[in-house]
Amino acid sequence: MTLWNIILLASIxxxxxxxxxxxxxxxxxxxxxxxxxxNLLTVALLAALVGVQTFxxxxxxVIDARVPAVMVAAGLFAIRAPFxxxxxxxxxxxxxxxxFFPV
Amino acid sequence: MVPPRLPVLLxxxxxxxxxxxxxxxxxxxxxxxxxxxxxxxxxxxxxxGISFGALSVAAGLDVWQTCVxxxxxxxGGSQFALIGVIASGGVAAGPAAIAASALLGSRNGxxxxxxxxxxxxxxxxxxxxxxxxIDESTAVATAQPTIRSQRIGFWVTGVGIFVGWNIMTxxxxxxxxLLGDVRQYGLDAAAAAAFLGLRWPRLKELQPVxxxxxxxxxxxxxxxxxPPGLPILAAALVAVVVGAxxxxxxxx
Numbered sequence: 001m002t003l004w005n006i007i008l009l010a011s012i013x014x015x016x017x018x019x020x021x022x023x024x025x026x027x028x029x030x031x032x033x034x035x036x037x038x039n040l041l042t043v044a045l046l047a048a049l050v051g052v053q054t055f056x057x058x059x060x061x062v063i064d065a066r067v068p069a070v071m072v073a074a075g076l077f078a079i080r081a082p083f084x085x086x087x088x089x090x091x092x093x094x095x096x097x098x099x100f101f102p103v
Numbered sequence: 104m105v106p107p108r109l110p111v112l113l114x115x116x117x118x119x120x121x122x123x124x125x126x127x128x129x130x131x132x133x134x135x136x137x138x139x140x141x142x143x144x145x146x147x148x149x150x151x152g153i154s155f156g157a158l159s160v161a162a163g164l165d166v167w168q169t170c171v172x173x174x175x176x177x178x179g180g181s182q183f184a185l186i187g188v189i190a191s192g193g194v195a196a197g198p199a200a201i202a203a204s205a206l207l208g209s210r211n212g213x214x215x216x217x218x219x220x221x222x223x224x225x226x227x228x229x230x231x232x233x234x235x236x237i238d239e240s241t242a243v244a245t246a247q248p249t250i251r252s253q254r255i256g257f258w259v260t261g262v263g264i265f266v267g268w269n270i271m272t273x274x275x276x277x278x279x280x281l282l283g284d285v286r287q288y289g290l291d292a293a294a295a296a297a298f299l300g301l302r303w304p305r306l307k308e309l310q311p312v313x314x315x316x317x318x319x320x321x322x323x324x325x326x327x328x329x330p331p332g333l334p335i336l337a338a339a340l341v342a343v344v345v346g347a348x349x350x351x352x353x354x355x
Binding site for chain 1: 139140143147163164168171172175176177178181185189194197198200201204205209210211212213214215216217218219220222224229230232233234236238241242245286287288289290291292293294295296297298299300301302303304305306310311314315316317318319320321322323324326327331334335338339341342343345346347349352
């Protein structure tokens with residue numbers, strides 16, 4: 001297997017996985033239970049992503065600068081601060097903590 | 104032009120390729136909000152492309168191979184997983200690299216199921232949408248209140264990241280990691296905060312709130328035990344079980 005084989009095969013699998021979801025018959029997704037599951041799946045995947053992006057470092061769970069940054073973001077979202085302001089604040093909090101407390 | 108709150112079926116007849124969108128002045132406020140959110144997410148995420156380009160070349164891929172991954176595979180998690188395995192195991196680790204990237208990419212297929220009714224019919228539109236179905240485009244789309252703003256959110260985020268990610272991949276591959284570790288700018292925390300903020304306003308009922316919290320806990324707890332990608336997929340089981348039995352749901 002050459003490097004090109006690996007790259008093309010993995011890419012084709014990646015695209016096929018994305019496209020497969022669009023092949024699910026729409027009539028099925030109009031039924032209440034499949035529609036509910038499909039909706040909750042997105043909620044679960046994206047919430048899981050928040051958890052992993054906040055706590056995971058390679059295969060370990062760590063508490064680092066991301067945790068206070070995400071907590072600040074949660075507080076700002078709770079008082080309905082604009083999206084972009086919250087994102088920049090979160091980045092700033094994490095960046096400043098890492099600047100002053102390098103690991 | 105189309106008022107923002109037409110019934111879904113009516114809106115389907117006013118299709119949404121971006122060239123057909125009305126001028127900014129005619130868009131409703133939620134359409135503009137979707138556009139802005141998509142653009143800001145695209146800008147932040149594209150910055151990661153430079154890291155990918157630089158790391159990919161360091162892992163032993165050439166510039167062409169690096170760019171093909173960003174163009175064709177176009178899924179950050181899968182791409183980083185692939186070059187990570189190649190960097191440590193070389194070409195001999197090919198099957199493991201392909202498996203790792205497929206594991207990270209399989210959640211895109213689940214997003215696609217959710218996105219399909221939003222995208223609407225049409226072979227080429229679905230093909231393009233499929234290509235652009237990633238964490239960010241799905242998150243921005245499903246965070247919007249109307250089907251129209253959901254479509255705008257999806258396409259602006261997807262196309263914006265596709266362009267930015269590929270340009271930055273090439274820059275990183277050619278001249279290396281100018282930015283250094285993006286974590287020093289807090290970009291990793293910003294990504295987590297962005298997904299949190301996109302989800303939060305839509306969590307108004309008990310059922311999705313419980314699913315979201317349980318999924319985040321399950322994925323985090325399983326992180327040390329499972330290979331990357333699997334914890335998030337395992338958390339998806341929460342949605343399948345709660346959805347199938349309609350626990351904490353509204354009775355129809």
